Amino acid sequence: xxxxxxxxxxxxxxxxxxxxxxxxxxxxxxxxxxxxxxxxxxxxxxxxxxxxxxxxxxxxxxxxxxxxxxxxxxxxxxxxxxxxxxxxxxxxxxxxxxxxxxxxxxxxxxxxxxxxxxxxxxxxxxxxxxxxxxxxxxxxxxxxxxxxxxxxxxxxxxxxxxxxxxxxxxxxxxxxxxxxxxxx
Amino acid sequence: xxxxxxxxxxxxxxxxxxxxxxxxxxxxxxxxxxxxxxxxxxxxxxxxxxxxxxxxxxxxxxxxxxxxxxxxxxxxxxxxxxxxxxxxxxxxxxxxxxxxxxxxxxxxxxxxxxxxxxxxxxxxxxxxxxxxxxxxxxxxxxxxxxxxxxxxxxxxxxxxxxxxxxxxxxxxxxxxxxxxxxxxxxxxxxxxxxxxxxxxxxxxxxxxxxxxxxxxxxxxxxxxxxxxxxxxxxxxxxxxxxxxxxxxxxxxxxxxxxxxxxxxxxxxxxxxxxxxxxxx
Numbered sequence: 001x002x003x004x005x006x007x008x009x010x011x012x013x014x015x016x017x018x019x020x021x022x023x024x025x026x027x028x029x030x031x032x033x034x035x036x037x038x039x040x041x042x043x044x045x046x047x048x049x050x051x052x053x054x055x056x057x058x059x060x061x062x063x064x065x066x067x068x069x070x071x072x073x074x075x076x077x078x079x080x081x082x083x084x085x086x087x088x089x090x091x092x093x094x095x096x097x098x099x100x101x102x103x104x105x106x107x108x109x110x111x112x113x114x115x116x117x118x119x120x121x122x123x124x125x126x127x128x129x130x131x132x133x134x135x136x137x138x139x140x141x142x143x144x145x146x147x148x149x150x151x152x153x154x155x156x157x158x159x160x161x162x163x164x165x166x167x168x169x170x171x172x173x174x175x176x177x178x179x180x181x182x183x184x
Numbered sequence: 185x186x187x188x189x190x191x192x193x194x195x196x197x198x199x200x201x202x203x204x205x206x207x208x209x210x211x212x213x214x215x216x217x218x219x220x221x222x223x224x225x226x227x228x229x230x231x232x233x234x235x236x237x238x239x240x241x242x243x244x245x246x247x248x249x250x251x252x253x254x255x256x257x258x259x260x261x262x263x264x265x266x267x268x269x270x271x272x273x274x275x276x277x278x279x280x281x282x283x284x285x286x287x288x289x290x291x292x293x294x295x296x297x298x299x300x301x302x303x304x305x306x307x308x309x310x311x312x313x314x315x316x317x318x319x320x321x322x323x324x325x326x327x328x329x330x331x332x333x334x335x336x337x338x339x340x341x342x343x344x345x346x347x348x349x350x351x352x353x354x355x356x357x358x359x360x361x362x363x364x365x366x367x368x369x370x371x372x373x374x375x376x377x378x379x380x381x382x383x384x385x386x387x388x389x390x391x392x393x394x395x396x397x398x399x400x401x402x403x404x405x406x407x408x409x410x411x412x413x414x415x416x417x418x419x420x421x422x423x424x425x426x427x428x429x430x431x432x433x434x435x436x437x438x439x440x441x442x443x444x445x446x447x448x449x450x451x452x453x454x455x456x457x458x459x460x461x462x463x464x
Contacts, residue, residue: 089207093200093203093204128214132210138206141203142203142206146196153192
């Protein structure tokens, strides 16, 4: 009889601890995800450096600009590409700063590597890569550094909050009440 | 560094201003360089035209001595590296360097290949296509123009010698100009732009630091000192005038602190005034 009572108490205890364990595991998983996500900007920056190295070596594996131009037609003029590059850099910086301000979780770093690779290609086809290489490199480095910084600050703030929630959960057995949004 | 407000605010500003300035600087320099080089090619083309016009009369008269004298005089001009005239077969007919005369030039050589790339040579070229740049034996950058000498009715009908009327190009003029002055100007522009960019960068960052410190950091430090002082003393004093919203925060803190002190004092008073329990 006593044994049966003990078993019953244990079952109630497990039931009480089960949601706490699930919440704890959930928080730990989220912290792990955030830690992984915080490196995303640096990975994008590394990929951009690889693309820049290929551009520095004048895309030796690609067909010559003359043959591409012969089949596809004339590329835009270097002046036009430069104008678009300035517009793109300005917009990307403003967008990144706005995301930083509103604390959005946005993973846009890798698409910037694609856009910048496109600029390298257009300059290569217009035979103006030598003169404009450092402009694309500077734009890419700036945008991706800013994006890395944004992602890193976002992740470190969230990790701190999750660790606080974890400590609260372990002290009180429940999650802390949601903080009201003071900005509203 | 990143734990403080100053670090968090200055890092993005520094990255954005520096990066955007570098991008604009490189693009602006590339555009200026393109304009300067296009202008110098234009001037070189004009000079080639002048040389052709100057030698035209001597060619019509088939006066080799006069042609040679004109070529020599032009090549003595400051900045002119070489002047050559090739005949249709690619043999140097006149040159500023006498040792080059009667020497055959390879049609695949730089400057010739532009027209002779295909089986049928190109007879008309744009201004930019006529130009090529290379480094001479002394390591100087040279801008060379290869201008075709076209057959004209006077040439085909001249009495001295005969060129068939269907022959479009009689020969080419090759003139090389030193790029030293152009490159010197570009280097000066580059240096001025670098100095201007560095000054702008310093001014922007110094401005942001000053404003941040004046508007945010110093008042925040005052607020921090006020709250720490109030936490140490049980009787909080009224906050001294802090700027902007920080004054309201300090006032609220003072109000809460005063209320807390009053509550504490009244609770102590209640305990002191309470009757002593008889039934212990």
